[in-house]
Amino acid sequence: GDSVTQTEGQVALSEEDFLTIHCNYSASGYPTLFWYVQYPGEGPQLLFRASRDKEKGSSRGFEATYDKGTTSFHLRKASVQESDSAVYYCALIITGNTGKLIFGLGTTLQVQP
Amino acid sequence: EAAVTQSPRSKVAVTGGKVTLSCHQTNNHDYMYWYRQDTGHGLRLIHYSYVADSTEKGDIPDGYKASRPSQENFSLILELASLSQTAVYFCASSDLTLYEQYFGPGTRLTVL
Numbered sequence: 001g002d003s004v005t006q007t008e009g010q011v012a013l014s015e016e017d018f019l020t021i022h023c024n025y026s027a028s029g030y031p032t033l034f035w036y037v038q039y040p041g042e043g044p045q046l047l048f049r050a051s052r053d054k055e056k057g058s059s060r061g062f063e064a065t066y067d068k069g070t071t072s073f074h075l076r077k078a079s080v081q082e083s084d085s086a087v088y089y090c091a092l093i094i095t096g097n098t099g100k101l102i103f104g105l106g107t108t109l110q111v112q113p
Numbered sequence: 114e115a116a117v118t119q120s121p122r123s124k125v126a127v128t129g130g131k132v133t134l135s136c137h138q139t140n141n142h143d144y145m146y147w148y149r150q151d152t153g154h155g156l157r158l159i160h161y162s163y164v165a166d167s168t169e170k171g172d173i174p175d176g177y178k179a180s181r182p183s184q185e186n187f188s189l190i191l192e193l194a195s196l197s198q199t200a201v202y203f204c205a206s207s208d209l210t211l212y213e214q215y216f217g218p219g220t221r222l223t224v225l
Contacts, residue, residue, distance in 0.1 A: 032212050043117075043203050043216030044156070089155065093212045100171070101146075101214055105155040 002027045004090050006104035013080050014112050021075040021107045023064070023090035031092040033057075033066055033073040034101070038087045047088075085111045116140045117217035119204050125223045132191040134220050136204030144207045145187040146214065147171070147179060149200040156203065162187055194224045 007022040025031060032051045036044040048057035053068040062077045073090060090104040117138045126132045138145065146161040158171030160179035168179040176198060178190040191198055201221050205214040 034213075041218075043205075043218050045216065046213050049213065100158060100161065101156075103156045105153070 002031070002092065002094060002102050004092055004102055004104035006088075006090055006107050008107045009105070010108045010110070012110045012112070015081055016079045017111075019075070019077040019080045019084075019109065021088055021090075021109070023073045023075065023104060025071050025073065025090075025092050027071075027092055027094060029094040031094050033064075034091040034093070035062065035064055035073070035075050036089040036091060036103075038089065038106075040086075044089060080109070080111045082111045082113045085109055117204060117206055117215050119202075119217040119220050121220060122218065123221045123223075125225060126191075126194045127225055128195060130194050132194050132198075132222065132224075134189040134191075134202055134204075134222070136187045136189075136217060137185055138187075138204075138206040138215075138217075139185065140206050140208070140215060141184070142206035142208045142215075143184065144209055145181065146205045146207075147177075147187070147189045148203045148205065149173070149198075150203060150219070151200050159189065159202075196224050198222065199224045 003026045005024045034049045035047040037047045038044040048059040050057040050066040056065045064073050064075045087106045087108050089106045091101045120135045144163050147159040148156045157173050162168045162181040180188045201219045203219045204217040207214040
């Protein structure tokens with residue numbers, strides 16, 4: 001079945017470090033890919049999406065590029081801040097499906113000042 | 114102004130009791146979803162609905178019922194609450210045009 005794999009369960013960085021969170025997917029169709037962010041005590045909120053191969057999504061300094069060849073959508077940020085501490089979820093949806101999002105298990109990012 | 118609201122935000126229930134979690138959206142979206150979140154499992158889909166008066170099973174529907182009396186409202190019902198249903202529950206809505214889901218703030222349910 002369709003699935004999303006996030007390699008890192010937890011990431012600990014210092015402010016101004018470079019961030020990479022790896023996301024790989026497996027899908028029977030042509031998925032739309034998402035990154036969601038969840039701050040403590042809140043629901044997940046959309047960071048950005050990408051719908052086709054080589055499309056780059058970006059928001060708030062975060063970015064990821066849809067790579068159909070390697071079935072990846074890795075999240076990157078050049079310089080993290082303490083306020084970026086949150087849980088990050090990679091997700092996919094199959095276009096034309098009933099709107100069912102498939103989430104990865106999430107990556108907890110902790111940024112030290 | 115919050116577009117997806119949930120009530121209650123927190124609840125303690127007794128094993129075997131009935132629990133109803135409510136969700137209201139003002140996004141004018143057709144699709145609504147219920148997820149549960151547990152450490153180590155991420156977000157898992159329980160039930161969803163794409164039209165009023167109709168619900169569909171998600172990936173983990175056992176022990177849960179859902180009700181969609183109107184486009185704006187979607188409830189999750191635990192007829193006989195169990196310890197294993199202690200979790201945080203999130204409601205979401207989407208319009209399928211952009212496939213983007215908008216989540217509520219969550220309900221923390223503790224079953225004792």
